[in-house]
Amino acid sequence: MHQYDLVVIGSGPAGRRAAIQAAKLAKKVLVIERGGRVGGVSVHTGTIPSKTLRETALNLSGWRERGFYGRSYRVKQEISADDLRRRLLITLDHEVDVLEHQFARNRVQQLRGHAVFVDPHTLEVTKEDGEIVRVSATSILLAVGTRPHRPANIAFDGVSILDSDDIVHIKDVPRSMVVIGAGVIGIEYATIFSALDTQVTVVEPRDSMLDFIDKEIVEDFSYQLRDRNMKLIFGQSAEKVEKEDGKCRVTLKNGRILTSDMVLFAAGRVGATDTLNLAACGLEAGNRGRLKVNPETFQTEVPNIYAAGDVVGFPSLASTSMEQGRIAARHAVGAPASEPPQYFPYGIYAVPEISTCGLTEEEVKQRNIPYECGIAHFRETSRGHIMGLDSGMLKMIFSLKTRRLLGVHIVGEGATELVHIGQAVLNLKGTVEYFVENTFNYPTLAEAYKIAGLDAWNRMGELPAKKATA
Ligand SMILES: Cc1cc2nc3c(=O)[nH]c(=O)nc-3n(C[C@H](O)[C@H](O)[C@H](O)COP(=O)(O)OP(=O)(O)OC[C@H]3O[C@@H](n4cnc5c(N)ncnc54)[C@H](O)[C@@H]3O)c2cc1C
Numbered sequence: 001m002h003q004y005d006l007v008v009i010g011s012g013p014a015g016r017r018a019a020i021q022a023a024k025l026a027k028k029v030l031v032i033e034r035g036g037r038v039g040g041v042s043v044h045t046g047t048i049p050s051k052t053l054r055e056t057a058l059n060l061s062g063w064r065e066r067g068f069y070g071r072s073y074r075v076k077q078e079i080s081a082d083d084l085r086r087r088l089l090i091t092l093d094h095e096v097d098v099l100e101h102q103f104a105r106n107r108v109q110q111l112r113g114h115a116v117f118v119d120p121h122t123l124e125v126t127k128e129d130g131e132i133v134r135v136s137a138t139s140i141l142l143a144v145g146t147r148p149h150r151p152a153n154i155a156f157d158g159v160s161i162l163d164s165d166d167i168v169h170i171k172d173v174p175r176s177m178v179v180i181g182a183g184v185i186g187i188e189y190a191t192i193f194s195a196l197d198t199q200v201t202v203v204e205p206r207d208s209m210l211d212f213i214d215k216e217i218v219e220d221f222s223y224q225l226r227d228r229n230m231k232l233i234f235g236q237s238a239e240k241v242e243k244e245d246g247k248c249r250v251t252l253k254n255g256r257i258l259t260s261d262m263v264l265f266a267a268g269r270v271g272a273t274d275t276l277n278l279a280a281c282g283l284e285a286g287n288r289g290r291l292k293v294n295p296e297t298f299q300t301e302v303p304n305i306y307a308a309g310d311v312v313g314f315p316s317l318a319s320t321s322m323e324q325g326r327i328a329a330r331h332a333v334g335a336p337a338s339e340p341p342q343y344f345p346y347g348i349y350a351v352p353e354i355s356t357c358g359l360t361e362e363e364v365k366q367r368n369i370p371y372e373c374g375i376a377h378f379r380e381t382s383r384g385h386i387m388g389l390d391s392g393m394l395k396m397i398f399s400l401k402t403r404r405l406l407g408v409h410i411v412g413e414g415a416t417e418l419v420h421i422g423q424a425v426l427n428l429k430g431t432v433e434y435f436v437e438n439t440f441n442y443p444t445l446a447e448a449y450k451i452a453g454l455d456a457w458n459r460m461g462e463l464p465a466k467k468a469t470a
């Protein structure tokens with residue numbers, strides 16, 4: 001039996017970072033992956049495919065130019081599913097290639113197969129050809145991720161009633177689509193297809209969507225979606241989804257029936273823990289297959305077993321999964337690891353993008369922190385004019401007591417890139433003066449930081465003679 005310092009199950013963002021980190025520390029590392037190729041959900045069905053699809057849809061539809069040339073403007077008149085897929089395949093091949101090369105040059109060993117526990121230090125791996133091998137490790141990292149939640153009342157057929165794994169393989173761009181669930185996945189795909197002129201209806205049982213985002217940003221975003229004829233149905237859940245006479249029928253709780261060419265069911269994901277034989281190592285999964293860990297070390301209740309990435313729950317991002325994997329690996333091999341900074345950015349690649357870092361206005365109010373907001377609209381920036389933007393806003397929240405930035409919230413073109421300026425100021429404990437005193441490139445969308453900073457500063461009043469400190 002082969003013996004390793006660290007065995008990682010799963011080659012998604014958490015597993016990948018963990019394996020390379022441990023290998024850099026000269027440890028003997030094995031990654032077990034049951035998928036045909038390395039990369040996990042992130043590379044094959046999640047992050048990269050959805051973002052590539054988005055980019056292709058925006059380019060071929062001419063979406064970014066419509067501010068100038070009108071809503072009927074298109075770069076390519078007939079956009080087919082093949083058009084969307086072509087770029088996807090190239091991007092995925094490239095991602096896999098980069099990852100394979102990283103593993104090879106860092107001497108990370110790989111094994112293709114499905115892993116199950118035999119005991120807390122031993123795994124049994126069934127390879128594709130049926131061969132079974134056993135491996136043993138001082139430490140094991142579970143980076144097994146999640147799969148879409150597929151309830152029995154939804155007649156998934158992989159063609160027109162789909163989950164978010166199926167959608168990357170569609171054969172036609174639908175004329176109409178019902179998206180069930182206004183979580184991040186549902187909203188990203190709903191708005192991407194809407195940009196392709198698919199008539200989209202979103203159904204969500206809660207009274208609003210994206211509750212963790214600043215309300216003012218969600219209101220602006222919702223207005224933009226409705227303005228382009230997307231239907232948002234809140235306070236209703238989908239009870240049944242079936243196919244009849246070539247059309248999909250979605251029955252809502254109140255009896256209303258929605259018909260469409262395609263249905264995307266995007267109502268959450270479950271941890272891929274049910275086939276790991278967790279009982280053999282003394283662990284038990286919780287709600288929706290998630291594992292409990294120490295948030296500082298990512299150690300489970302069994303000391304030599306770690307878990308990181310989506311399988312440990314919120315925030316379930318590729319970006320945070322990578323950091324969790326790295327920290328877990330360092331702890332597992334006895335290397336010091338510092339805690340991640342308090343605030344991380346969240347990027348929603350909808351059309352338009354939303355990105356946020358730090359406290360929302362609602363959270364600031366809940367904490368009774370006296371505050372002031374500064375707002376900039378992209379149309380106020382020269383760059384926004386040049387780009388033909390008629391929407392987009394950046395909002396910053398500052399403490400009146402310390403003058404420090406508490407949160408930055410952006411909706412609009414480039415939001416997921418722009419947010420990092422705010423993130424840096426936030427984590428470095430910067431104040432409103434940073435935005436007022438520093439020069440920004442002109443013309444840029446980043447100038448919105450200057451405008452929003454000045455907007456808040458004008459209401460906050462100038463600093464007393466001596467500068468306030470944090
Ligand atoms: C549609 C969609 C869009 C997304 N967009 C973004 C985004 O824009 N930005 C962002 O930050 N995040 C995004 N995410 C989230 C992101 O994809 C996940 O946070 C990330 O993939 C989680 O990484 P992970 O390492 O936990 O596991 P995963 O990427 O889920 O990989 C787990 C791997 O483990 C393997 N595995 C599981 N069980 C076993 C076993 N028993 N034996 C062997 N192998 C096993 C699986 O085959 C899989 O390859 C998106 C997700 C989806 C679904």
Ligand SMILES: NC(=O)c1ccc[n+]([C@@H]2O[C@H](COP(=O)([O-])OP(=O)(O)OC[C@H]3O[C@@H](n4cnc5c(N)ncnc54)[C@H](O)[C@@H]3O)[C@@H](O)[C@H]2O)c1
Nearest residue numbers: 181182183184185204205237238267268315316347348349
């Ligand atoms: N850009 C990004 O970073 C990105 C993109 C996509 C996904 N992700 C991650 O993937 C994870 C999973 O996303 P998700 O959107 O699947 O899950 P989610 O749990 O965030 O959202 C699911 C939504 O479906 C709704 N829902 C549940 N049952 C329903 C029903 N019967 N009818 C209608 N609606 C119903 C829920 O109320 C919820 O709003 C998220 O935690 C997210 O962090 C991140």
